[in-house]
Amino acid sequence: xxxxxxxxxxxxxxxxxxxxxxxxxxxxxxxxxxxxxxxxxxxxxxxxxxxxxxxxxxxxxxxxxxxxxxxxxxxxxxxxxxxxxxxxxxxxxxxxxxxxxxxxxxxxxxxxxxxxxxxxxxxxxxxxxxxxxxxxxxxxxxxxxxxxxxxxxxxxxxxxxxxxxxxxxxxxxxxxxxxxxxxxxxxxxxxxxxxxxxxxxxxxxxxxxxxxxxxxxxxxxxxxxxxxxxxxxxxxxxxxxxxxxxxxxxxxxxxxxxxxxxxxxxxxxxxxxxxxxxxxxxxxxxxxxxxxxxx
Numbered sequence: 001x002x003x004x005x006x007x008x009x010x011x012x013x014x015x016x017x018x019x020x021x022x023x024x025x026x027x028x029x030x031x032x033x034x035x036x037x038x039x040x041x042x043x044x045x046x047x048x049x050x051x052x053x054x055x056x057x058x059x060x061x062x063x064x065x066x067x068x069x070x071x072x073x074x075x076x077x078x079x080x081x082x083x084x085x086x087x088x089x090x091x092x093x094x095x096x097x098x099x100x101x102x103x104x105x106x107x108x109x110x111x112x113x114x115x116x117x118x119x120x121x122x123x124x125x126x127x128x129x130x131x132x133x134x135x136x137x138x139x140x141x142x143x144x145x146x147x148x149x150x151x152x153x154x155x156x157x158x159x160x161x162x163x164x165x166x167x168x169x170x171x172x173x174x175x176x177x178x179x180x181x182x183x184x185x186x187x188x189x190x191x192x193x194x195x196x197x198x199x200x201x202x203x204x205x206x207x208x209x210x211x212x213x214x215x216x217x218x219x220x221x222x223x224x225x226x227x228x229x230x231x232x233x234x235x236x237x238x239x240x241x242x243x244x245x246x247x248x249x250x251x252x253x254x255x256x257x258x259x260x261x262x263x264x265x266x267x268x269x270x271x272x273x274x275x276x277x278x279x280x281x282x283x284x285x286x287x288x289x290x291x292x293x294x295x
Contacts, residue, residue, distance in 0.1 A: 011265040012042040013287050014074075014203075017273050019046055019057035025273075029061075032275035037069055039282045042266065045103050045143075048076040052090070059093050066098035074143065075099045077134075078107025079124035080117075084133070087124060091137055101141040104130045104172065117153065128166040135171030146175035146202060148185035152223045157189070161196055168200040175200050176268045178222050179207035181230055183258055204259055207270045208277045209248040213238055245277055252277075253284045 015036055020029035033044075046061050048054060058075060065073040075094045079087055094102065106117065106127040124130045127144055134140050144167045147160055154160050164175060175193075180186055190202050209215050212234035219226050233251065237244035256267055267287075269278050281287075 011260065011267065011287065013039060013282060014042045014266070014268045015039075015044045015278065016205075016268065016270050017044060017046050017061070019049075019054045019061045020273065021057070029273055032271070032273055033065065033069065033071070035275040035279055036271070037071055039279065039287060041071065043072040043074045043101055045074040045076060045101075045268075048078055048105075048107075050078070050108055051081040052078075052086070055090065059090075059097060062094065062099050063097040072101065073099050074101035074103050074141075076103045076105060077130065078105050079119070079126075079130045080107035081120055081123075083120055083122040084124060085122075087130070088133065088137070091134060091140075095139060100139060101143065102134055103143045103145075103176065104134055104167075105145055106130070126163070128163060128170060131167050131172050132170040141174075142172045143174040143176055144172040144200075146177045146189065147223070148177050148180045148189045149223050149225060152221070157192065161192055161198070164193065164200065165196060165198045168198050172200060174203055176203045177205045178224060179205045179218070179270060180224055181227055181255070182225060183255060183262070185225075186259070187262055201266070203266045203268050204264060205268045205270060206252055206256060208252045208281060209234060209244070210272055210274060210277060211238055212244070245280075248277055249280050249284060252281045256281070256285055 017029070017033070020026040036044075044065065046058050046065070048058050062073045062075050065071050077087065077090060077094075091102070104127055108117075119125045124133060131142055131144065134142055144164075146164065147154070150157050151160050154163075167175075177186060177189070186202075186204050193200065193202055207215065207218070212231070216226065218224070230251065233247055234244065237247065259267070269281075271278050
């Protein structure tokens with residue numbers, strides 16, 4: 001896990017999307033899917049709104065990806081505000097749609113990050129509880145979340161690691177990290193997972209900066225630190241999209257290249273349903289060609 005690697009080693013990518021609303025957003029989404037399909041990702045995941053608010057759109061999106069593309073879809077699933085029976089019904093729907101991979105998450109409290117999470121009286125208590133249920137139902141690969149800079153509600157990294165061990169022990173095989181901009185946070189978490197003997201693959205989540213103001217809001221909610229030097233690079237560029245995208249591609253490519261030198265071979269991109277920037281980053285890094293050789 002800690003071995004260094006040559007940058008020419010084949011690596012893999014995966015992409016995260018959110019289910020589009022109808023109209024132009026949906027048309028743009030499927031153009032994005034078509035373009036990023038040429039990169040040959042290992043899988044693509046589709047998010048699930050808080051409390052199941054996007055359940056129908058998430059399922060419809062996953063069904064179309066599974067039936068109309070060559071991509072392997074992964075459906076996000078949370079246990080916020082739902083009974084076990086309701087969550088299990090979603091799992092059954094996923095299976096019927098041809099989905100064989102679930103990203104199991106507890107989900108944010110209804111009041112948002114920073115408010116207290118209260119499980120549904122008849123629901124799953126947390127992500128580990130949800131992972132156990134998915135494993136018992138069977139037929140799914142299971143991914144979960146990881147927080148390089150500590151979960152916002154956790155008292156310590158050690159508590160996060162205990163939850164990670166529980167999820168791995170009950171069937172999760174991959175942990176996809178929250179986005180980060182200091183690679184040291186991710187590498188330290190990887191070392192701690194290895195030191196504790198937790199049997200799970202840790203995958204870095206990479207967020208290309210399509211809007212620095214928007215990313216700053218995301219970071220504040222999830223506790224991700226933005227280096228001052230990075231903020232200076234994007235100062236004033238939200239009104240200059242062409243330059244911003246050039247800088248964003250360079251920043252993300254540099255981050256991925258540095259992680260590759262540390263032995264990382266799989267990268268999960270948070271696309272925000274936009275193809276251009278992620279596609280450019282993948283081509284700069286020759287990731288598409290690497291995937292085709294590995295296939």
